[in-house]
Amino acid sequence: MTRRIPALIVSGFLGSGKTTLVRHLLADAQRTGARLAVVSNEFGDLGIDRELLGDAQRDIVELSGGCVCCRLSDALVDTLQTLWERARPDRIVVETSGVALPFETQLNFWREPVCHWIGDDVAVVVVNAEQLAEERDLGDIFAQQVSSADFLLLNQIDRVPAAALPRLEARLRELEPEAPILRTQHAAVQAELLFLPEPAEPRTRRSGRASQPRPHSHEAFSTETLTFEAGVSCAALLERLRAAQTLRAKGYVITREGLRLVQGVGPRLELVEAPPAPRPELIGRVAVVRRGGV
Secondary structure (H helix, E strand, C coil), X not given: CCCCEEEEEXXXXXCCCHHHHHHHHHHHHHHHCCCEEXXXXXXXXXXCHHHHHCCCCCCEEEEECCCCCCCCHHHHHHHHHHHHHHHCCCEEEEXXXXXXXXXXXXXXXXXXXXXXXXXXXXXXXXXXXXXXXXCCCCCHHHHHHHHCCCEEEEECHHHCCHHHHHHHHHHHHHHCCCCCEEECCCCCCCHHHHCXXXXXXXXXHHHCCCCCCCCCCCCCEEEEEEECCCCECHHHHHHHHHHCCCCEEXXXXXXXXXXXXXXXXXXXXXXXXXXXXXXXXXXXXXXXXXXXXX
């Protein structure tokens, strides 16, 4: 009999902290000796997340240029099967793009041939507490992501007053009444909480809904890669990104102060010292996601 392994969907709106959570899961797997395979999905064509997760990880595959819940669903199934045949992992993690829907992604786990070896499938949705407090970008995609969650991570709680947390949790409860809510900073959570020990209940419950996917599109969002010359000032870099009205920005730029990792979530833009040795073709390019028509 084929050994079934658990699969975890890591979802959430743009900039919520999904990649940070996956980095924690990779570190935990390294510490415990578990074999963890990761599929990382970016809406745009510039692959940044694999670099942030660590290119030395052999069993990380990045799918870009669409979402695994729709356009790249066939590629997701093929990739999962390849990872299983090559690495025989103990766990699978699929990090969706910030505009993907976790439930539609999970439906792919019921397809041939991966349905024969995927056991438990759980969706954790990461929520940016600051975004929720500012009531920013809480549209249909955000609502559908939250309502699909098996676990909710109210992340970046250090960016909002502690007194606001009960109100923010109440907002999430309006969308998803039952999923446990975990308060986190930097998406730090024990892997044991997300990889449930009993696979039967979530999978049985979800199978009754599998024939009713909800239609959706990504027409409200556009993606673009901005290029920057080496030696640009930090001020000029930030000014251009603000002018672009980005929802999410991520990339590597050589500034006057040195190589910097650009991270933008809504109006908040950060330039931090870059992890070592990004791929040369990524330097000077920043992937941005904006609302369509901007």
